[in-house]
Structures are given as C-alpha cells and as structure tokens.
Amino acid sequence: MSYPLARKFVASVIMTLIVGLVAAMDYPDPLPDFAHPHTPHYPWYQPVNAATSRPILIIRGGFTDVPWPAAKDDAWIGRRYFGGYPSVRDYFVQSSGGRVDFTRARESSGVHDDGIVTVDYGLTLAQWNELTDEQMMRHGVNVADPLVDYSAFDRNGDRRLGQDEVVIVILQAVPSDTGGYTGECGASRDVFPGPALDGMDLNGRTNIWANSAVNQITLDHEMVHAAFGLYRDFHGYPIHGFDVMGNTCSENEWYVELGSWHKTHLGWAKPTIVTRDGYYSVPAWDTGNTAFLLYDPDRGTDDYLLIENRWRRLGTYDADVQDNGLAVWRVDESQYYNNAPDAYPIKLQGPCPDYSCTYHAWDASDPNTPQREMTGP
Structure with missing residues (x-):
C-alpha cells in the first residue's frame, strides 16, 4: 500500500501532515495496540518494566598501571548520572514523560548511598583486557561486594537481581582519557557465572x-539495553542520527531522543492511528511524544509507518538530531529477528531513497526537500 504524504511548514516546531489513504479501509474497533505488551520482543522490553523506577549502582575503578582520572571524581560522575540536563536520570525522566525514574543505590563507599563505589580492580590494564566482557562484569561486582549489600536491591525476594531491581554500571579507566578516546566506548554484557554475593544470584544479568572517556549519549544508549531490555542494536539500520539506539560513540558530546518506535513499545508514547484523510498538526517530538501511525488493516499490524516532527533545539535531547522536519519511519516487525544485512525492521524513509544526501527529514521550508509545495490550511 502507498501512503501519499505532503508537508507544510507552519511554525518553527509545528508541521502539518496531509494524509491521503488511497482506498477506503475498514479499521477494527478497538484499534490495535502497536506496543503489543503481551507479546514483547524481549521479556524486559515492555511497558511494565519501562514504568518501574529503580536505583543505579556505579562501580568505577582503575588499574595498577592506569589509575582512575582524578578530575572525574564522584561528584563529576554523580552529575552525569543523577544531575539535571544532560544526565542519564534526566534523559529518561524527560523521555518517558515522568513514567520512570532512577535513584542512587545504597552503598558504603566514600559518601555513603550516593550510588558510586570506588574500587581498584587489582589488575594491570593488559590483564583486564585479557578477560572476556562477561568476566569483566563478574570481576567488577566481586571487587565491589565488600562495599555493597546486593540483597538490599532484591525487591521481590527471589534472591536474583532482575533488570527491574537495579542497574549496575562498571566503569574503567583508560590511558587516553583526554576526550579523544576512539576505541569501544560502551557495551551491555551479561555477568559471568560465579558465586552468589550477599546471597544474591547475579549470573547472567545484564550490566x-x-x-572513563565515554560521551554522555552512550551512557543513555546502554541504559536502554540494560534497564529496559532491548537486546538488539540499531547500528546497521538506516536511522541516520534520529535515534539514540544508533551508533553513539564519538569524541564529541551530542544528544538525540529515542524515536517513536521505541517509545511506543516502552509505553512512553501512544501514536495517533490515522483512519481517515485529513490535515494533522504534528508538534515537535521533544515537546510531548506526539507521533502518527499509518497502516493498512488488510496487511496486518506488522507493516506500518510512524511519523514524527524532529527539530534541533538547544537544551533538549533532540539538540543534535540529524535534520529538521518530518521523520517518516517504515516499520516491518516481521523482519525483527531476521539478521540478514538488508533485512531492516525499521528504516527512515527520507527524501533520498538511497540515503546519499545529508537531509533525511521532510521539511517544506528546506529547498533540498523535493515535493515540498502544497495547498491547504
């Protein structure tokens, strides 16, 4: 099915979408829930978990030959995770519309209960790098154990620490911590099997x-994996700087929001399902998570379009979105578990079908955007 779309620039952060459905269609009543919470893509990737607030425990340390940088003390880390804009906590409070929050974990290192544990990993950097990622996760929680009562986070009493009970972050020093570190900057990995700590089973949980040189947006990216259970990265998808789950590693600090596909599945946005022709005003995405969804009932709920109005604005988490205008996402959920290189469950449908240009949104005020003229209100 084709979806004829036209756009008109109305104001700096409001655009108008014209929808012309090519044929009359019978839409079900009630309309489908595209978050499909009863059949989530992954166990933790669903609205109940995304509305569950929890503490963050940060374990940071250096090595016998590479100490933790003195300038990046607990106060500095605290601001990055728990401060105002731009911090990890603020990113998700804003992005979720206040549905989820993160607090400082209880611990007895330095300033007690500020959520930050300082350790010496007791290894050289070379010895650390010989460990697998999963072994690094295990070593970090083991070394911090004398300063943390892991049982304090066991909210449901099952003696396993779930992703909805605590987020654990393992931070390491790097020798080139000058803002120019270009190696792997962040990841989410399972904890290697090992002994229970304070009676708690941490095996297999994601940390x-x-x-220490990582940029802020990568911390946000990894939180979506570890806290909210998104296993799959969107690095290889044509999303072009419109979603935090793309590639975020960079020497620079920059910010971009979660897109409507993620927020729908997390219960943080409920797109308006378009069932009739008309003009629809689309506010800026960062002002209220407003999106529109187009689908053909005859094709089912796996195949649809999502439309957002993305706008660069300083002081927001879309400050560095790649382009201004209407972002049109083509979604094919039937391809979600297909790992073939050209199988995209989600991709941006921009003015350049081959993605050869740098403008990816539909903006009637942009002369680079073709077919930008329209008549109407």
Whole structure:
C-alpha cells in the first residue's frame, strides 16, 4: 500500500501532515495496540518494566598501571548520572514523560548511598583486557561486594537481581582519557557465572560497561539495553542520527531522543492511528511524544509507518538530531529477528531513497526537500 504524504511548514516546531489513504479501509474497533505488551520482543522490553523506577549502582575503578582520572571524581560522575540536563536520570525522566525514574543505590563507599563505589580492580590494564566482557562484569561486582549489600536491591525476594531491581554500571579507566578516546566506548554484557554475593544470584544479568572517556549519549544508549531490555542494536539500520539506539560513540558530546518506535513499545508514547484523510498538526517530538501511525488493516499490524516532527533545539535531547522536519519511519516487525544485512525492521524513509544526501527529514521550508509545495490550511 502507498501512503501519499505532503508537508507544510507552519511554525518553527509545528508541521502539518496531509494524509491521503488511497482506498477506503475498514479499521477494527478497538484499534490495535502497536506496543503489543503481551507479546514483547524481549521479556524486559515492555511497558511494565519501562514504568518501574529503580536505583543505579556505579562501580568505577582503575588499574595498577592506569589509575582512575582524578578530575572525574564522584561528584563529576554523580552529575552525569543523577544531575539535571544532560544526565542519564534526566534523559529518561524527560523521555518517558515522568513514567520512570532512577535513584542512587545504597552503598558504603566514600559518601555513603550516593550510588558510586570506588574500587581498584587489582589488575594491570593488559590483564583486564585479557578477560572476556562477561568476566569483566563478574570481576567488577566481586571487587565491589565488600562495599555493597546486593540483597538490599532484591525487591521481590527471589534472591536474583532482575533488570527491574537495579542497574549496575562498571566503569574503567583508560590511558587516553583526554576526550579523544576512539576505541569501544560502551557495551551491555551479561555477568559471568560465579558465586552468589550477599546471597544474591547475579549470573547472567545484564550490566553496563563503559570507559572513563565515554560521551554522555552512550551512557543513555546502554541504559536502554540494560534497564529496559532491548537486546538488539540499531547500528546497521538506516536511522541516520534520529535515534539514540544508533551508533553513539564519538569524541564529541551530542544528544538525540529515542524515536517513536521505541517509545511506543516502552509505553512512553501512544501514536495517533490515522483512519481517515485529513490535515494533522504534528508538534515537535521533544515537546510531548506526539507521533502518527499509518497502516493498512488488510496487511496486518506488522507493516506500518510512524511519523514524527524532529527539530534541533538547544537544551533538549533532540539538540543534535540529524535534520529538521518530518521523520517518516517504515516499520516491518516481521523482519525483527531476521539478521540478514538488508533485512531492516525499521528504516527512515527520507527524501533520498538511497540515503546519499545529508537531509533525511521532510521539511517544506528546506529547498533540498523535493515535493515540498502544497495547498491547504
């Protein structure tokens, strides 16, 4: 099915979408829930978990030959994770519309209960790098154990630490911590099997790993994996700087929001399902998570379009979105578990079908955007 779309620039952060459905269609009543919470893509990737607030425990340390940088003390880390804009906590409070929050974990290192544990990993950097990622996660929680009562996070009493009970972050020093580190900057990895700590089973839970030179947006990216259970990265998809789950590693600090596909599945946005022709005003995405969804009932709920109005604005988490205008996402959920290189469950449908240009949104005020003229209100 084709979806004729036209756009008109109305104001700096409001655009108008014209929808012309090519044929009359019978839409079900009630309309489908495209978050499909009863059949989530992954167990933790669903609205109940995404509305569950929890503490963050940060374990940071250096090595016998590479100490943790003195300038990046607990106060600095605290601001990055728990401060105002731009921090990890603020990113998700804003992105979720206040549905989820993160607090400082209880611990007895330095300033007690500020959520930050300082350790010496007791290895050289070379010895650390010989470990697998999963072994690094295990070593980090083991070394921090004398300063943390892991049982304090066991909210449901099952003696296993779930992703909805605590987020654990393992931070390491790197020798080139000058803002120019270009190696792997962050990851989310399972904890290697090992002994229970404070009676708690941590085997297989997902922790965050990052280095001391990591940029802020990568911390946000990894939180979506570890806290909210998104296993699959969107690195290889044509999303072009419109979603935090793309590639975020960089020497620079930059910010971009989660897109409507993620927020729909997390219960943080409920797109308006378009069932009739008309003009629809589309506010800026960062002002209220407003999106529109187009689908053909005859094709089912796996195949649809999502439309957002993305706008670069300083002081927001879309400050560095790749382009201004309407972002049109083509979604094919039937391809979600297909790992073939050209199988995209989600991709941006921009003015350049081959993605050869740098403008990817539909903006009637942009002369680079073809077919930008329209008549109407």
